[in-house]
Amino acid sequence: MIKAILFDLDNTLLDFNKGEYDALKVIYDDLNIPYNEDTINLFIKHSGYCWGELEKNKMSLNECKRNRWIYFFNDLNIKDIDIDEITDKFSNELSKGHYLVNNALETLERLSKKYKIYIITNGVSFIQHRRIKESKIEPFINGMYISEEIGYFKPNKEYFDYVLNDIGLSNKEVIVIGDSLTSDILGANSSNIDSILFDNNDIFKNYGGKRVTNLLEIFNYL
Numbered sequence: 001m002i003k004a005i006l007f008d009l010d011n012t013l014l015d016f017n018k019g020e021y022d023a024l025k026v027i028y029d030d031l032n033i034p035y036n037e038d039t040i041n042l043f044i045k046h047s048g049y050c051w052g053e054l055e056k057n058k059m060s061l062n063e064c065k066r067n068r069w070i071y072f073f074n075d076l077n078i079k080d081i082d083i084d085e086i087t088d089k090f091s092n093e094l095s096k097g098h099y100l101v102n103n104a105l106e107t108l109e110r111l112s113k114k115y116k117i118y119i120i121t122n123g124v125s126f127i128q129h130r131r132i133k134e135s136k137i138e139p140f141i142n143g144m145y146i147s148e149e150i151g152y153f154k155p156n157k158e159y160f161d162y163v164l165n166d167i168g169l170s171n172k173e174v175i176v177i178g179d180s181l182t183s184d185i186l187g188a189n190s191s192n193i194d195s196i197l198f199d200n201n202d203i204f205k206n207y208g209g210k211r212v213t214n215l216l217e218i219f220n221y222l
Contacts, residue, residue: 002194002222004116004142004169008178010123012198013104014131019097020044026093027086033076046071054122055155055183061124061148065091095127098135101200107215108140111222119144120163120176122153122183143167154180155187164191177218185209196221 010016024043028035047068053059059067065087073081111117117140121128125148132138145163152159164171176195178184181204188195196210196218204211210221 001173002115002175003173004118004167004175005111006118006120006163006174006176006188006193008176008180008184008198009119009121009128009132011101011179011200012177012184013101013108013119013137014097014135015099015101016097018099019094019131022097023090023093027090030089031078031081033078039076042075043068043072046075051122052182054153057153057156061153065124091124091127094124095130096134098131100135100137101215103215105137107218108137110219112140115222116142116167118142118163118167119146120154120159120178120184121145122147125149154183155190157187157190160187160191160193175222181207 007013021040024040025035027033028039033039050059050064050068054061054064066083069083069086069090073079108117119128119132119141121144123146125146128144128146132141132144145159145166147153147159150159150162152162164174171191171193174193176184176188176193177198178195179198179200181197185195185197194210196212197204197207198215199207199211199213202213212218212220
């Protein structure tokens with residue numbers, strides 16, 4: 001019997017992409033970098049690569065945050081940039097982005113009446129705490145497991161073992177809901193935890209497991 005739901009945060013409950021675009025606009029404007037599809041996609045490419053390396057334990061969180069900017073500026077041949085300053089400023093701007101995914105609040109409110117709800121995220125601690133608080137979802141959350149705080153990252157089995165041990169439930173008593181096949185779903189599979197893929201953009205049509213394109217569809221499986 002499912003007693004708790006382990007929710008990913010970014011692009012599952014909160015619209016990370018929208019917040020990221022806002023943050024990039026601030027950085028680009030400050031540095032007189034054109035804010036367009038090409039420059040946005042260039043950063044997203046490097047950021048995605050770095051987060052992928054982090055998930056594979058090939059890059060630390062600090063390296064991930066810095067390296068994506070190093071690669072970005074190298075590609076644009078921009079020199080004499082204080083990477084630490086840009087990294088900190090970008091993180092601060094990201095912390096302001098607390099846009100909710102469609103139906104997130106209603107879904108959490110309904111689920112919280114029957115299940116314990118926990119956040120599982122690889123994000124940066126102060127960014128995630130601020131976004132959760134300002135997005136108004138905090139009252140429905142029973143606990144948060146932020147990788148920077150617990151020392152393990154999704155999809156590593158150690159991350160999920162830590163969470164299960166801390167909440168005192170078995171892998172058969174929880175379900176993972178997230179948007180990432182390489183982080184949320186792979187991590188759940190590695191720990192024999194049931195999962196639901198949140199495919200908000202309806203990309204993974206051939207996915208063989210539980211899949212929803214709207215958060216309210218979760219109730220079809222619970």
